[in-house]
Amino acid sequence: MKKIGFLSFGHWNPSPQSGxxxxxDVLHQTIELAVAAEELGADGAYVRVHHFAQQLASPFPLLAAIGAKTNRIELGTGVIDMRYENPLYMAEDAGSADLISGGRLQLGISRGSPEQVIDGWRHFGYAPAPGETEADMARRHAEVFLDVIEGKGFAQPNPRPMFPNPPGLLRLEPYSAGLRDRIWWGAASNATAEWAAKMGMNLQSSTLKVDENGKPFHVQQAEQIRAYRAAWKEARHTREGRVSVSRSIFALVNDQDRVYFGRQAGRDQFGAIDQYRAVFGRSYADEPDRLIEQLRQDEAINEADTLLLTVPNQLGVDYNAHLIESILTHVAPGLDWR
Known part of the structure; x- marks a missing residue:
């Protein structure tokens, strides 16, 4: 069995061709798509977070709204760029959204992706400490966040407070029990996947990773997942770490699908991004029977317990719900995912 959700970048564009x-439009339609996905039997509604772009950014109001409108589906991010975050304020926002949803938040965090602007985190008031890189700063923010959502008191109470305090040091409120086990780290390399395992975070791996050996993308990603699981076992955590991968997968079941995606299937691509060599995973688009055989060969999907389908959100709620339903109905049973 495999959990299947969607991942939306939340693009908008004033073009008449855009939905x-x-x-x-994006915010309301994302809520509507999450409701529709839950009704179809999907397991997750995830959103990307990009600053300074015509895409989804601050995720917590949206996640809280989805949580209030749904009952079962997991809701999360893929990923929040921790270079931009005040980890204490974020802990309060995350606690609120998780409580509103009844404990369904699956929060993906990371160093983030290439930016729209130069050092955008500086505009948010953050800068690496002396001797730190921006990636170090992101991990430092993440470690503080993980610490405070444990719910332990750390702040000295005021002896003359406005309202009576409980005994002892104070924690951040609202606190949501269990949220700490539902934090994911978006890892681009094997080393950061192993660090995530050591820190007790679940693993998110996208359609891009550091090219570490020139092998096909799905093979390198599967190796990353196995490295993560080995590190998790070595850390002796008391629960199982979860692993998600994201893919662009389109089942061509009608003429409209063939017009939109009939030529989408491609090959892995290798190139430079953020000053490192990266490998970008292929898209899948084919008739359901052929799609099943292609996906059966994807080692990383087979290794993961959760699959996030990237959706073309500008095509509207109804069409994206159709894409999700096509995978759940025509593809997932053939792969024993359902």
């Missing part, structure tokens, strides 16, 4: 012409 999302404003930020308001």
């Amino acid at each position: 999302t012409r404003s930020a308001a």
Whole structure:
């Protein structure tokens, strides 16, 4: 069995051809798609987070709204860029969204992706400490966040507070029990996947990773997952770590699908990004029977317990719900995912 959700970048564009012409369109339609996905039997509704772009950014109001409108589906991010975050304020936001959803938040965090602007985190008031890189700063913010959502008191109470305090040091509120076990780290390399395992975070691996040996993308990603699981076992955590991978997968079941995606299937691509060599995973688009055989060969999907389908959100709620339903109905049973 495999959990299957969707991942939306939340693009909008004022073009008449776009189904999302404003930020308001994207926000409302993302909520609607999450409701539709839950009704179809999908397991997760995830959103990307990009700053300074016509895409989804601050995720917590949206996640809280999805949580209030749904009952079962997991809701999460893939990923929040921790270079931009105040980890204590973020802990309060995350606690609130998790409580509203009844404990369904699956929060993906990371160093983030290449930016729209130069050193955008500086505009948010953050800078690496002396001797730190921006990646070090992101991990430092993440470690503080993980610590405070444990729910332990750390702040000295005021002897003359406005309201009576409980005894002892104070923690951040609202606190949501169990949230710490539902934090994921978006890892681009094997080393950061192993670090995530050591820190007790679940693993998110996207359609891009550091090229570490020139092998096909799905093989390198599967190796990353196995390295993560070995590190998790070595750390002797008391629960099992979860692993998600994201893919662009389109089952061609009608003429509209063939017009949109009939030529989408491609090959892995190798190139430079953020000053390192990366490998970008292929898209899948084919008739369901052929798609099943292709996906059966994807080692990383086979290794993961959760699959996130990237959706073309600008094509609207109804069509994206159709894409999700096509995978759940025509593809997942053939792979024993359902």
